[in-house]
Amino acid sequence: MKQDELKKAAALAALEYVEEGSIVGVGTGSTVNHFIDGLVNLRERITGAVSSSEASTRRLARHGIPVIDLNEVTDLPVYIDGADEIDPALCMIKGGGGALTREKIVAAVATRFICICDSSKQVGTLGAFPLPVEVIPMARAYVMRELAALGGRPVVRPDFVTDNGNVIIDLHGLRIAAPVALEEEINQIPGVVTNGLFARRGADVLLLATQTGVERHLHR
Secondary structure: OOHHHHHHHHHHHHHHHOOOOOEEEEOOOHHHHHHHHHHHHHOOOOOEEEEOOHHHHHHHHHOOOOEOOHHHOOOOOEEEEOOOEEOOOOOEEOOOOOOHHHHHHHHHHOOEEEEEEEHHHEOOOEOOOOEEEEEOHHHHHHHHHHHHOOOOEEEEOOOOOOOOOOEEEEEEOOOEOOHHHHHHHHHOOOOEEEEOEEOOOOOOEEEEEEOOEEEEEEOO
16 A cells, blocks of 8 residues: 555544544644544534644534634543654654644643554654754744754754744754653753653554554553
């Protein structure tokens, strides 16, 4: 199967985790777009969705799926989203599309995080994919100096502004052996909104699409 077909297979496998009458947390990206398209067939059975980005909100709305403000939600059984990289402990790098902050907020509220991706995203150690860091614009230069001190090569993502009005610094050249510790360290830098390490709150289930089918991996 081609990569897009693998993405679709993982996305459609996640539909079985959608609970009757519930609100569904929906992430962002090309794999999640397949999930949103598949969710159309369940829209009469769910209350609506909480979206992690303006792009996903528009796609949900086009399909007639109600989008609910997270502030109005007290119970979110499941959050479905992809990853740019995922390791054996189901820690992830996310944010290639720039929606990392809202994704992290929705993931924190959800009871279960279901990660959907193809086998190219599975790695032994995180870091080959540049780590996105969302930064308040006035702190850009300072945060870049602090990130460089961690041993990486920070690069401002060109011509990009997040849905929150901030910039993204992509941190290249890291080998992330301790993702929880690094996530916390970067988040302590003044001016950082959050970073794309999803380690303190990693995935509970990974649906990994391979050439032989969709594998299910559980958080250990």
